[in-house]
Amino acid sequence: MTKKVFIDEVRAKLKGLSEDEISKALEFYEEAIDDRMEEGLTEDQAVAAVGTPEEVANQILMDMPLSKVVKAKSKPDSGYKAWEIVLIILGFPIWFPLLLTAAILALTLMLVVAILVITFFIVVAAIGIAGLAVTFACIPLLFTGGSSSLLLQFGLGLICVGLAVVMFIPAKAFCLWSIEMCGNFGRWVKQKVISGRKKEK
Numbered sequence: 324m325t326k327k328v329f330i331d332e333v334r335a336k337l338k339g340l341s342e343d344e345i346s347k348a349l350e351f352y353e354e355a356i357d358d359r360m361e362e363g364l365t366e367d368q369a370v371a372a373v374g375t376p377e378e379v380a381n382q383i384l385m386d387m388p389l390s391k392v393v394k395a396k397s398k399p400d401s402g403y404k405a406w407e408i409v410l411i412i413l414g415f416p417i418w419f420p421l422l423l424t425a426a427i428l429a430l431t432l433m434l435v436v437a438i439l440v441i442t443f444f445i446v447v448a449a450i451g452i453a454g455l456a457v458t459f460a461c462i463p464l465l466f467t468g469g470s471s472s473l474l475l476q477f478g479l480g481l482i483c484v485g486l487a488v489v490m491f492i493p494a495k496a497f498c499l500w501s502i503e504m505c506g507n508f509g510r511w512v513k514q515k516v517i518s519g520r521k522k523e524k
Contacts (some may be wrong), residue, residue, distance in 0.1 A: 326356050329370045336380035340387075348383040385513060429508070436501045443497060447490045454483025 330349055337345050352373055359369035373379060411418075458480030461473055 324370050325366055326353070326370055329356070329373070329376060332376035333379050333383070336376060337383060344387070348386075352379055385510070429512075433505055436505070440494075440498045440501050443494045447487050447494050450483050450490065451487030454480045454485075454487060456480075457483060 330353065333349060333352070334345055337348070340348075355373050356366075356369045359372050360366060364372065374382075457476055461477045461480065
């Protein structure tokens with residue numbers, strides 16, 4: 324496959340995006356093909372090394388914000404037939420509430436996860452601060468001579484500080500896991516939108 328045919332095929336698969344966005348995205352792949360040809364590969368080999376037009380178009384769409392992908396999909400020139408437009412309009416009372424409900428559920432789930440993460444960190448911080456406060460509160464007991472109370476209070480303070488340090492590790496892991504899950508969910512949604520574009524074409 325020649326470079327021109329490859330670029331034309333990718334461009335056709337990105338129909339619906341603005342010409343400026345398509346040109347910026349394709350510029351990288353044109354340069355990649357040119358670089359491989361300068362290294363000694365033939366034009367066919369250089370194009371094959373970049374990937375298939377489907378893979379490249381899919382990667383370009385995955386790198387774009389979801390809002391742009393959805394906007395491109397909903398443009399009139401994206402290939403909707405008259406009967407499809409009629410069905411979309413007639414089905415609006417059904418699909419719009421379902422779509423809105425799904426969006427609200429996804430947002431609620433993300434908020435719940437964020438609140439759990441914040442709450443976990445607040446609990447860890449509270450235990451650590453309480454431990455430090457109890458430990459520093461031992462200082463007056465040094466001058467009053469209450470050795471048993473001093474040891475008990477100092478021990479409790481150290482336990483709380485140690486507990487906070489130990490709990491920070493799973494709190495951080497939970498936070499990173501939550502961010503990763505939200506990212507995976509976003510990529511899954513974007514992949515479904517992109518797959519919908521492919522089926523329409």
